[in-house]
Structure formats: structure tokens, C-alpha cells
Amino acid sequence: MNSGSGIGSKESSTNRLVAEAIVSLLRDIDRVPQIVRDMIQFYLRNVAVFKARVLDNNRITIPREEVDLLGIQPGDYVAVILSKIERKSGDS
Secondary structure: OOOOOOHHHHHHHHHHHHHHHHHHHHHOHHHOOHHHHHHHHHHHHHOOOOOOOOOOOOOOOOOHHHHHHHOOOOOOOOOOOOOOOOOOOOOO
């Protein structure tokens, strides 16, 4: 990952914007509709966003922190939404 440019800085910038939006919403939580408050709480408790590398056998590993946070155990089913963010170095 390049520091200061490329995917890393876009990801960091997006994370910062999301965090700022959530903090802004929380400041005026009384004016936020209940459905929006419920959605925020759901995502804060049940959703993890992380970067993973696809292994040779097309498997990914869920980071230990996310497993612990969400209480995932072997045999559990999880929802996965994939988006390719960068290509391995040396590939075209």
C-alpha cells in the first residue's frame, strides 16, 4: 500500500468521513429518526469491515479481532459482500 496516495489513503479518508458522520448524528440523536438509530446500532454491533487477501484456494481469513467482536464460531454462517480493492503486486 502506498502511503499518502492510492487505495490506502482513499480507505482511510472514507473511514474518517464515516466516523465523522456517525459522531455528527450522535450529537443530535434526538432529531434522528428511530429507524436510523436502530440501523446505526445494528451496524456498530453486527458488521465488520476488513481487508483480506484471497489465498490460492480462493479462501479468505477473517481477522481474529473481528471473530472475537462478532462472536463467530466454527460452523457459523456469515454474510460476505466482496469488492476487489487492489491487485497483487506484479500482476497485470
